[in-house]
Amino acid sequence: MTIREVQDEILRLKKEKNVCILAHSYQTHDILEIADFTGDSYLLSKKAAEVEAQEVLMCGVRFMAETVKLLSPDKRVILSSPEAGCPMAEQMDREMIECVKEKYPDYTVVAYINTTAELKTVCDVCVTSSSAVKICSQIENDHILFIPDCNLGQFVASQLPDKEFKLLQGGCPIHAAVRPEEALQAKKLHPNALLLVHPECVPGVSALADYVGSTSGIMDHVRDSNADEFIIGTENSIAQHLQFAYPDKKFYLLSKGLLCQNMKATTLIDVLHCLQGSAGEEIELPAETIRQARRCIEKMIELGG
Numbered sequence: 001m002t003i004r005e006v007q008d009e010i011l012r013l014k015k016e017k018n019v020c021i022l023a024h025s026y027q028t029h030d031i032l033e034i035a036d037f038t039g040d041s042y043l044l045s046k047k048a049a050e051v052e053a054q055e056v057l058m059c060g061v062r063f064m065a066e067t068v069k070l071l072s073p074d075k076r077v078i079l080s081s082p083e084a085g086c087p088m089a090e091q092m093d094r095e096m097i098e099c100v101k102e103k104y105p106d107y108t109v110v111a112y113i114n115t116t117a118e119l120k121t122v123c124d125v126c127v128t129s130s131s132a133v134k135i136c137s138q139i140e141n142d143h144i145l146f147i148p149d150c151n152l153g154q155f156v157a158s159q160l161p162d163k164e165f166k167l168l169q170g171g172c173p174i175h176a177a178v179r180p181e182e183a184l185q186a187k188k189l190h191p192n193a194l195l196l197v198h199p200e201c202v203p204g205v206s207a208l209a210d211y212v213g214s215t216s217g218i219m220d221h222v223r224d225s226n227a228d229e230f231i232i233g234t235e236n237s238i239a240q241h242l243q244f245a246y247p248d249k250k251f252y253l254l255s256k257g258l259l260c261q262n263m264k265a266t267t268l269i270d271v272l273h274c275l276q277g278s279a280g281e282e283i284e285l286p287a288e289t290i291r292q293a294r295r296c297i298e299k300m301i302e303l304g305g
């Protein structure tokens with residue numbers, strides 16, 4: 001089958017079975033094209049809760065499918081590729097954070113949404129990379145324990161100097177692997193390009209950027225900018241998506257290493273097989289985990305709007 005034929009069959013089955021397909025922005029372009037919604041994990045889980053379809057197929061990684069389940073506990077949520085995990089989300093577990101909380105009982109525990117549902121049960125509030133600064137600024141407590149991404153945590157802390165942040169040594173191995181030397185080299189190679197980076201990068205890279213923000217923030221920044229050239233400092237699929245959206249502008253990769261194999265675990269054929277019922281994994285969470293973890297997400301909605 002050609003890509004077009006596979007896509008057509010997916011669209012036919014999706015309609016016939018009334019399945020809502022969600023695709024995170026780091027998925028490949030052929031998958032984005034057949035999705036009902038594309039974007040970051042929080043936006044996708046909100047959209048899934050709004051649609052009338054009772055079955056949702058999440059093309060992304062496990063914590064994203066879990067977040068969809070937290071907001072739509074009565075829906076059937078399928079993760080497109082069972083082996084697609086997020087190394088950052090798995091770096092810290094519930095027992096570890098319970099121990100840290102005993103050491104810092106006066107701190108509000110802020111969890112990046114890139115955490116397991118199980119870990120969210122012992123945290124106070126979730127944030128996304130786009131809402132982290134706003135939500136942390138609205139927390140009444142000036143003492144914040146930010147997990148698991150120390151680079152995002154450090155970026156948020158730099159924006160809120162009146163608050164005291166405790167950070168743990170976690171983070172995205174893909175973004176954190178980019179070195180400041182690569183950023184300097186990319187700027188030297190493309191002197192007219194703006195450098196846009198994700199706050200999961202190390203502070204030395206963020207310090208060299210013209211803009212630091214979430215994936216959707218980076219895409220919005222390109223849309224609103226008059227510049228013609230950009231160095232993209234987040235997962236490399238974003239440079240490709242932007243190139244499709246703005247064919248007259250030029251997009252360069254900050255690093256060839258910015259490639260998340262977990263996000264690329266799902267292929268277009270996997271999506272087809274999920275709809276045919278021969279692939280994917282249904283996400284099931286204990287009712288008590290849903291109740292406790294959901295508290296964290298509801299607090300995020302309350303503080304972040």
Ligand code: SF4
Binds near residue numbers: 172260263
């Ligand atoms: S890019 Fe990083 S944070 Fe995102 S899924 Fe991959 S490992 Fe996890």
